[in-house]
Every structure is written in C-alpha cells, then in structure tokens.
Amino acid sequence: xxxxxxxxxxxxxxxxxxxxxxxxxxxxxxxxxxxxxxxxxxxxxxxxxxxxxxxxxxxxxxxxxxxxxxxxxxxxxxxxxxxxxxxxxxxxxxxxxxxxxxxxxxxxxxxxxxxxxxxxxxxxxxxxxxxxxxxxxxxxxxxxxxxxxxxx
Amino acid sequence: xxxxxxxxxxxxxxxxxxxxxxxxxxxxxxxxxxxxxxxxxxxxxxxxxxxxxxxxxxxxxxxxxxxxxxxxxxxxxxxxxxxxxxxxxxxxxxxxxxxxxxxxxxxxxxxxxxxxxxxxxxxxxxxxxxxxxxxxxxxxxxxxxxxxxxxxxxxxxxxxxxxxxxxxxxxxxxxxxxxxxxxxxxxxxxxxxxxxxxxxxxxxxxxxxxxxxxxxxxxxxxxxxxxxxxxxxxxxxxxxxxxxxxxxxxxxxxxxxxxxxxxxxxxxxxxxxxxxxxxxxxxxxxxxxxxxxxxxxxxxxxxxxxxxxxxxxxxxxxxxxxxxxxxxxxxxxxxxxxxxxxxxxxxxxxxxxxxxxxxxxxxxxxxxxxxxxxxxxxxxxxxxxxxxxxxxxxxxxxxxxxxxxxxxxxxxxxxxxxxxxxxxxxxxxxxxxxxxxxxxxxxxxxxxxxxxxxxxxxxxxxxxxxxxxxxxxxxxxxxx
Numbered sequence: 175x176x177x178x179x180x181x182x183x184x185x186x187x188x189x190x191x192x193x194x195x196x197x198x199x200x201x202x203x204x205x206x207x208x209x210x211x212x213x214x215x216x217x218x219x220x221x222x223x224x225x226x227x228x229x230x231x232x233x234x235x236x237x238x239x240x241x242x243x244x245x246x247x248x249x250x251x252x253x254x255x256x257x258x259x260x261x262x263x264x265x266x267x268x269x270x271x272x273x274x275x276x277x278x279x280x281x282x283x284x285x286x287x288x289x290x291x292x293x294x295x296x297x298x299x300x301x302x303x304x305x306x307x308x309x310x311x312x313x314x315x316x317x318x319x320x321x322x323x324x325x326x
Numbered sequence: 327x328x329x330x331x332x333x334x335x336x337x338x339x340x341x342x343x344x345x346x347x348x349x350x351x352x353x354x355x356x357x358x359x360x361x362x363x364x365x366x367x368x369x370x371x372x373x374x375x376x377x378x379x380x381x382x383x384x385x386x387x388x389x390x391x392x393x394x395x396x397x398x399x400x401x402x403x404x405x406x407x408x409x410x411x412x413x414x415x416x417x418x419x420x421x422x423x424x425x426x427x428x429x430x431x432x433x434x435x436x437x438x439x440x441x442x443x444x445x446x447x448x449x450x451x452x453x454x455x456x457x458x459x460x461x462x463x464x465x466x467x468x469x470x471x472x473x474x475x476x477x478x479x480x481x482x483x484x485x486x487x488x489x490x491x492x493x494x495x496x497x498x499x500x501x502x503x504x505x506x507x508x509x510x511x512x513x514x515x516x517x518x519x520x521x522x523x524x525x526x527x528x529x530x531x532x533x534x535x536x537x538x539x540x541x542x543x544x545x546x547x548x549x550x551x552x553x554x555x556x557x558x559x560x561x562x563x564x565x566x567x568x569x570x571x572x573x574x575x576x577x578x579x580x581x582x583x584x585x586x587x588x589x590x591x592x593x594x595x596x597x598x599x600x601x602x603x604x605x606x607x608x609x610x611x612x613x614x615x616x617x618x619x620x621x622x623x624x625x626x627x628x629x630x631x632x633x634x635x636x637x638x639x640x641x642x643x644x645x646x647x648x649x650x651x652x653x654x655x656x657x658x659x660x661x662x663x664x665x666x667x668x669x670x671x672x673x674x675x676x677x678x679x680x681x682x683x684x685x686x687x688x689x690x691x692x693x694x695x696x697x698x699x700x701x702x703x704x705x706x707x708x709x710x711x712x713x714x715x716x717x718x719x720x721x722x723x724x725x726x727x728x729x730x731x732x733x734x735x736x737x738x739x740x741x742x743x744x745x746x747x748x749x750x751x752x753x754x755x756x757x758x759x760x761x762x763x764x765x766x767x768x769x770x771x772x773x774x775x776x777x778x779x780x781x782x783x784x785x786x787x788x789x790x791x792x793x794x795x796x797x798x799x800x801x802x803x804x805x806x
Contacts, residue, residue, distance in 0.1 A: 188595060194602040273594050275641070296594055296634030298601040298627070 180237035182313060184210045185217040185253065186271075187245040191294075195240070195271070195305055202306035206237065206313050214248025217241075218256055221263065235266065238312035241288075243272035243279060251279075254286045265319035267312055271305075336542075340535060347531055351524045358520060362513035369506035376499030379429040383492050386422045389415040390447065390488070394481055397454045401472065404461055412458075416451060423447075433498075439491045446484040453477040580648075587644040594641075597634035601627050639766035642697070646773050651691045653778075658685040658699075658731070661692070662720065665699045669707050678707065681719040688729050689801045694774045701767040702733045702794050709792065710737030728780070730797040739786040748784050771796070 182199065186192050192210045199208060211217040217239070239257075243250040250270060257263045269290035270283050280291050292308055295301045396412025399405070423444055430436040453476060460468035471477065604626045608615070615623075662682055688695070703718065710716035719734045740748065749772040772782045775796045786792035 188599075190599040190603070191595070194599065194606075197602075197606055294594070294598060296598050296601075296638055297631050298598065298605045301598055301602060302605075 180235070180313065180318070181207045181209050182309065183217065183220065183236035183239045184208055185214065185239060185245070185250070186210065186242045187212055188242075191242070194298075194301070198302045198305035199309045201302060202309050204309050204313055209236070213245045214250065214253040217253050218248065221257065222260070237316075237318060238267045238269055238289075238308075240271045240308070241268055243270060243274050243283075251282055251286065254283065254288060258287045267316065267318065269308055269312065271308070340539060344532065344535055348528050351528060355517065355520050355524060359513070359517060362509070362516065366506060366510055366513065369502055369509060372502050373499055373506060375429070376495060376502060379426070380492055380495050380499065382422065382426045382429055383488065383495060386419065386426055387485075387488050387492070389419045389422055390481070390484065393419065393451070393454065397457070401457060401461060401469065409458065412454070419447065436491060436494060439487055439494070443484050443487045443491065446480055446487065450477060450480040450484060453480060583644050583647050586640065587648075593637045594634060597630045597637060600630035601634065604630065636766065639770065643766055643770050643773060646694065646697075646770060646777065649691075649694075651694070651777060653689050653691055655687055656690050656692045656695055657687050658695070658722075661696050661699050662703075665696065665703050668700070669703055672704075672707055676711065677715045678710070679715065679717045681717065683721060685720065685722045685731065686724060686729050688798050690778055690798060691774075694777075698771050698774050698796065699733075701771050705767060705794070706733055706735035706737060706792075708737075709739075710735045713737060724800065727800050728797045729800050730795055732793050732795045734791065734793040736791040739788050739791045740784075741788045742786060745784055745786070749782060768794075 182204075184192060184195060186195065196208055196210075199206075209220065211220055221239075241250045241253060250272065254268060254270075257266060257268065264287075267289045268287075269292060270288055271292050271294060272279070273294050275293045283291055290308070290312075292304055295304055392411045392415035396409055396415065399408030400412065402408075423440070427437060427440055430440065453471060457468060457471055457477070460471070604623050608620070608623050608627075611619070659682075662685065666680060666682075706718045707716070710718065713736055717736045720732070721734075722729055722731045724730075749768045768782075771794075775782045775798065778798050780796055780798040782794070782796045784792060784794045
C-alpha cells in the first residue's frame with residue numbers, strides 16, 4: 175500500500191489557512207487527498223465515524239493529522255486528548271500547526287502525545303517551506319505505524 | 327469625630343461647687359457658733375447680774391448689821407460716838423436698798439421679799455429711834471422696849487428674810503450658771519458633731535466630684551485613645567488600599583500583557599495570509615504579469631512581511647515581560663561568538679572588523695542575554711552598513727558590584743538630542759527606507775536588562791557612530 179494514497183486530515187478553522195496550506199502542499203508536489211475539518215468536533219466526528227463522515231472505514235486512515243490549536247467548539251488540545259484516549263488512534267501521527275509559540279501549549283501538546291509541533295512562520299516563504307517539509311515527511315518519507323495501516 | 331472633653335464652663339461649675347459647698351458649711355457652723363457664744367455670753371451676763379445682786383444685797387445686810395451694832399453700842403454705853411455708824415447706815419440703807427430693787431428686774435417674788443424687809447426695817451428703825459430718844463431724855467426705862475424683844479424679833483425676821491432673799495438669788499444664779507455650763511457643753515458637742523458630719527459630708531462630696539472628674543477624664547482619655555485607634559485603623563486601611571491598588575495595577579499590567587500577546591498573536595495570521603495570497607497571485611499570473619503589477623505585489627508582500635516581523639517582535643516583547651527568569655552563570659564570550667556567526671550572512675561582502683576582548687561572565691538568563699547581544703550587534707552591523715570599513719568593538723568593566731558591557735560602532739550614530747527615544751517601543755531615529763527595522767529591538771533590550779535589575783544607556787554622534795551600554799548586577803554566582 176502506498177503512502178501517496180493516504181489522506182491528509184487538516185483541522186483548521188481559518189478558510190484562508192486551509193487554502194494556503196492546501197496550496198503549499200500542492201506546491202510541494204503532494205497529490206494526497208486533503209480532508210479539511212473546520213473545528214475539533216468535525217475532526218472527531220470524521221475520525222470516530224460519527225455524524226456525516228464515514229471516516230477510516232474504507233481502510234485509508236489519514237497519513238497525518240495537521241491540527242490547529244485554537245478553534246471554536248473544541249480546540250486542538252481537546253481533540254488530541256480524545257484521539258489519544260482511543261486505542262484505535264493511539265499511534266495516529268498528529269502534528270500541531272499553530273500560530274502559538276507559547277511554551278505551555280507545546281508542553282501540553284507533547285504531554286498529550288503529539289508527534290510534532292510547528293509554529294506557522296509569518297513570512298510566506300517560510301510558511302511554504304515549513305508546510306512542504308511537514309507534508310513530505312509525514313505523507314512520503316515516514317513509514318506509518320503498521321497496525322494502523324493494516325487495521326480494517 | 328466629637329470627644330466629650332470637659333469644657334471650661336463645666337470646669338468652672340465644678341470648681342465653684344467645690345468651693346461653695348465647704349464655704350456654705352463653714353458659714354453654717356460659724357452662725358451656729360456665734361449664736362451659741364451669744365447665748366453663752368448672755369447667760370454669763372445674767373450670772374454676773376445675779377452676783378451683783380447678791381453683793382448689793384450683802385451690802386444692804388452689812389448696813390443692817392451696822393445699824394444694830396451702832397444701836398447696841400449706844401444703848402450700852404450712852405456714848406454718842408457709838409451712834410455714828412447707826413446714823414450713817416440709816417442714811418445709806420435707803421440709798422442702797424433703792425439701788426438693790428431694780429436689780430431684781432421682773433422677779434416680783436424677790437421684790438416683794440425686799441419690800442417686806444424694807445417694812446420690817448422701817449419698823450425696827452422706828453423702834454431704834456424711840457430707844458435712842460428715850461436714852462437722850464434720860465428716861466430710866468429706855469431699855470424697856472428693848473426688853474420686850476420687839477426689836478430683836480423685827481431684826482431677826484428681817485435677817486431671816488434677807489437670808490432667804492440672798493439664798494433665792496444665789497439659787498437662781500447657780501441655776502443659770504449650770505444652764506450656761508450645759509449650754510457651753512452643748513455648743514462644744516454641737517460644734518464637734520457638726521464639724522464631724524460636715525467633714526464627712528465634704529469628704530464625700532469631694533470624693534464624688536473627684537470621681538466625676540476622673541470619670542470625665544477617663545472618658546475623654548478613652549475617646550482620645552479610641553481616636554488614636556481609629557487613626558491607626560485608618561492607616562492600616564489606607565495601606566491595605568494601597569496594597570490592593572498595587573495588586574490591581576499588577577493585575578492590569580498582566581492583563582495588558584496578555585492582551586498585547588493575544589493581539590499580536592491574532593495579527594500574525596492576517597499578515598501571513600496577505601503575503602501568502604500575494605505570492606499565490608504572483609505564481610498564478612506567471613511571467614505574463616506587468617512590471618507595475620509585479621512591483622505592487624512586491625510592496626504588498628514586503629509590507630505584510632514587515633508587519634509580520636513587527637508582530638513577532640511584539641510577541642517577543644510581551645513574552646519577556648511574562649517569562650520567568652532562569653538565571654545561570656553565563657559565558658558571555660560564547661554568546662558573542664554565536665551571535666557573530668548568526669550575523670555572518672549580513673556582513674558577507676562587507677568589510678567588518680570585530681574587536682572582541684575576553685568578556686567577564688554574568689549571572690543572567692542565557693536566552694534573554696543572547697537576545698540582547700543579538701539585537702545590539704545586529705544594530706551595529708545594520709547602522710554601519712554604509713561605512714566602507716565598519717569597526718564594531720565590544721568591552722566590559724567592573725565596579726560597584728556591577729558589570730558594564732558596551733558595544734561600539736563607527737556607523738550612522740544618532741543625535742544625542744533624541745537619546746531618550748532610543749529605547750522606546752516603536753521609536754526610530756532613522757527612516758525605514760534607510761535602515762529597515764521594527765523599532766522594537768532596543769525596547770526589548772531595555773526590557774530584558776531592566777528585568778535583570780540592570781540599566782541601559784547610550785552615547786552617540788550623528789554620522790560618527792554609537793556606543794550602547796548595559797550594566798548588570800554582579801551576584802556571587804557570577805563573580806570571577
């Protein structure tokens with residue numbers, strides 16, 4: 175099974191950031207399907223096959239979840255805690271993509287078991303670079319956890 | 327606040343009553359005494375009068391004896407010489423008796439006795455004169471009447487009456503005298519009792535007044551004490567208020583920092599979006615874009631980038647305020663080496679001479695101190711960019727428990743007139759077209775140094791360069 179076929183789950187409340195992140199991923203040459211959720215509740219519904227989304231039932235769990243920190247309804251830390259509390263998603267790669275460089279946000283995220291923490295750079299050049307590197311690493315370079323890809 | 331301090335009027339009343347009461351009491355005692363003394367002296371006068379009466383009565387009695395003695399002598403001797411006392415006494419008797427009568431005053435019983443005596447005397451004198459006349463006539467029976475004892479009876483009766491009279495008078499005198507003695511005893515006892523009672527009363531009154539006065543003073547004292555307490559309490563309250571106010575200020579400061587953090591945080595995203603979408607636009611337009619459009623896009627891009635950098639610097643500034651200092655013994659030489667290496671891309675192609683001696687270590691937060699050197703050295707590099715050969719010199723000195731570091735360059739410098747603006751937020755002394763920057767760098771430097779308990783200052787001259795100083799307290803862990 176090839177990694178390129180796996181989806182990238184983008185959890186981000188800002189439409190602009192969804193567009194720019196998507197553009198950055200495409201500019202990096204990634205053709206993976208990008209699923210975007212506008213807040214933590216949608217993301218949990220998608221992953222847990224609740225509500226309108228079918229989620230991972232077709233065997234293509236996301237290669238990585240790009241998770242924003244500050245969102246309405248349910249923020250990134252709550253989403254992270256819920257995902258890690260579920261046995262099925264204990265090893266799902268999750269990377270924080272956030273504007274917050276606050277130390278305590280980082281500490282909390284790592285304590286909840288995040289795989290990476292990326293502060294969105296202000297300049298577009300650096301932003302493009304950061305998103306490309308994250309996308310390429312998790313969607314192409316990295317080998318996903320075996321049990322996650324075999325599941326279902 | 328009102329305090330019941332005794333007023334002058336109430337004091338006067340107190341003093342007047344304290345004087346009037348004893349004076350009144352003493353006056354009463356004096357009046358009683360005067361009355362008693364008057365009655366005593368009256369009694370004494372009466373007694374004296376009684377004595378005089380008795381004396382007068384005795385004188386009358388003596389004259390009677392003279393009468394009898396004279397008569398007896400003459401009748402025995404028929405010598406006229408013996409008759410002289412009789413004649414004298416007879417004349418005198420009437421006078422003395424007349425003198426005696428008014429002395430009895432209203433005592434009619436005595437007057438009546440006296441009158442009786444006078445009648446008896448007159449009868450006796452009649453008898454005596456008849457006997458004398460018989461002797462002068464040489465009557466051989468001149469003693470006949472005498473022998474009848476009529477004369478003797480008369481004189482004896484008269485004498486008995488006299489004794490009665492005097493006895494009565496003496497009795498009266500003694501009675502009055504006893505009464506006077508009783509009265510003086512009574513007076514003494516009255517005075518003693520009145521004085522004792524008055525003394526007790528005065529003492530009691532004085533005690534009561536003193537207690538009232540003491541009470542008033544105690545009350546006043548208590549109130550003044552209470553006033554003091556209130557004052558103390560007020561000071562405590564005011565101190566508490568000041569503490570509360572400073573707590574509120576600290577709270578407001580924290581909120582302000584949180585606000586500035588969240589504002590700068592929220593501003594980052596739009597800046598990123600502007601430059602991001604400008605870039606997308608440039609890419610989608612491709613090479614077909616006009617030169618003007620391309621320039622305009624570049625301006626949008628650069629402006630957003632600059633604003634974004636400003637936001638980043640602001641974030642750093644607000645973080646410095648909230649961040650906890652992690653002080654260690656910092657090797658300043660290592661920090662300087664690191665910063666110079668980081669600045670290398672900017673000095674590439676330029677002639678920059680670094681003059682760096684061995685610098686003393688200092689007790690500070692190493693990350694923040696690196697930020698200080700980063701800002702100061704970057705400034706020197708930036709403002710000396712237009713000089714053909716830049717010289718950036720570092721140094722340090724140590725005195726009064728402080729280490730002072732300096733960074734000197736031969737760059738653009740500044741006018742000392744504006745030195746006070748150098749370390750302010752968003753304060754710039756040069757146009758941004760000449761030297762790009764956000765105007766926050768030196769504000770950050772000052773903030774970091776201030777948080778370490780140190781201070782920053784600068785010297786400079788326009789066109790000739792600037793020297794920036796900062797001093798930090800030298801604590802034990804940082805001593806060499």
